Amino acid sequence: MIIRGKVVGSEIPRFKHRWFGILEVEAKGERYKLYMSGVAQWLITGDEVEIHIKNKPKKGNVLDFDDYELYKFYEGEKIKVWPLWEKKYEVKRFSPLTGELLYIYRIKAREATYESDFEAIAELEQYHYASQKERVALWRCENGHTFEANTKQTCPVCGNEKVHILEIKGSTPASRFLILELENREEYEPRILAYVRVDPPIPLMHRRLPNGEIEKNIREKVFPEEWFKPSFWPERIMKELYEELKKKYPRKVARSMLWEKAKWQALRESNTAGARIARVVVHPD
Numbered sequence: 463m464i465i466r467g468k469v470v471g472s473e474i475p476r477f478k479h480r481w482f483g484i485l486e487v488e489a490k491g492e493r494y495k496l497y498m499s500g501v502a503q504w505l506i507t508g509d510e511v512e513i514h515i516k517n518k519p520k521k522g523n524v525l526d527f528d529d530y531e532l533y534k535f536y537e538g539e540k541i542k543v544w545p546l547w548e549k550k551y552e553v554k555r556f557s558p559l560t561g562e563l564l565y566i567y568r569i570k571a572r573e574a575t576y577e578s579d580f581e582a583i584a585e586l587e588q589y590h591y592a593s594q595k596e597r598v599a600l601w602r603c604e605n606g607h608t609f610e611a612n613t614k615q616t617c618p619v620c621g622n623e624k625v626h627i628l629e630i631k632g633s634t635p636a637s638r639f640l641i642l643e644l645e646n647r648e649e650y651e652p653r654i655l656a657y658v659r660v661d662p663p664i665p666l667m668h669r670r671l672p673n674g675e676i677e678k679n680i681r682e683k684v685f686p687e688e689w690f691k692p693s694f695w696p697e698r699i700m701k702e703l704y705e706e707l708k709k710k711y712p713r714k715v716a717r718s719m720l721w722e723k724a725k726w727q728a729l730r731e732s733n734t735a736g737a738r739i740a741r742v743v744v745h746p747d
């Protein structure tokens with residue numbers, strides 16, 4: 463069944479984690495709750511969408527991860543939003559002696575979706591040279607304590623074992639993660655072989671001229687403007703918002719409201735055709 467509708471509701475419940483968000487869509491007088499990953503944060507109230515329902519909605523008009531496809535209409539184009547992108551590959555290994563086919567690795571390249579994907583990314587991140595001293599991820603226990611750690615562990619504050627990954631440090635709310643997943647793995651082989659982090663915007667870019675001079679900020683000369691503007695830039699928005707909030711609220715409250723507001727506004731405004739590959743980490747084995 464195909465239905466057309468509009469994104470409704472407020473932004474806050476839309477994004478719970480990178481690995482979970484709920485998108486509310488109103489269609490034909492009914493309100494559907496679409497469970498998806500954190501990409502739900504990219505959709506804006508009022509967006510026109512099309513839902514292809516594959517499995518009957520559950521109680522409360524809930525459509526779970528595998529129950530639907532979602533398309534968004536953007537400048538006259540229909541763009542697939544859910545399920546997230548994936549592509550399968552086969553890598554064949556031949557015997558160096560006989561040329562005989564020894565085995566085939568079946569690899570799925572896809573956007574990180576599930577909580578376990580982000581846990582695997584945190585694990586891979588430990589192999590990154592820059593992170594030997596730093597803790598790589600933020601975690602939160604179900605009692606609400608936030609702490610830094612490299613791997614999933616019990617909460618150091620209250621000992622709670624129910625702990626969820628909150629954020630990969632160094633990423634921005636606009637970051638997207640692609641992973642390579644090994645589908646036919648042996649016990650001793652890793653499930654996630656590698657990941658790539660993609661961030662907007664394209665960096666400013668400098669270049670050295672033949673005479674040794676450095677020419678700065680040539681991005682504008684290389685790429686058309688819509689490739690990097692408007693980019694994700696919460697710092698600028700924060701400055702503007704802070705001045706406004708200060709007039710209405712005590713300084714401390716204004717500051718705490720700031721990041722959340724700036725983040726959402728930055729995500730709204732960010733709309734770039736280009737992005738940069740900010741990180742590639744491959745499993746050392």
Ligand SMILES: [Zn+2]
Nearest residue numbers: 603607617620
């Ligand atoms: Zn705790």
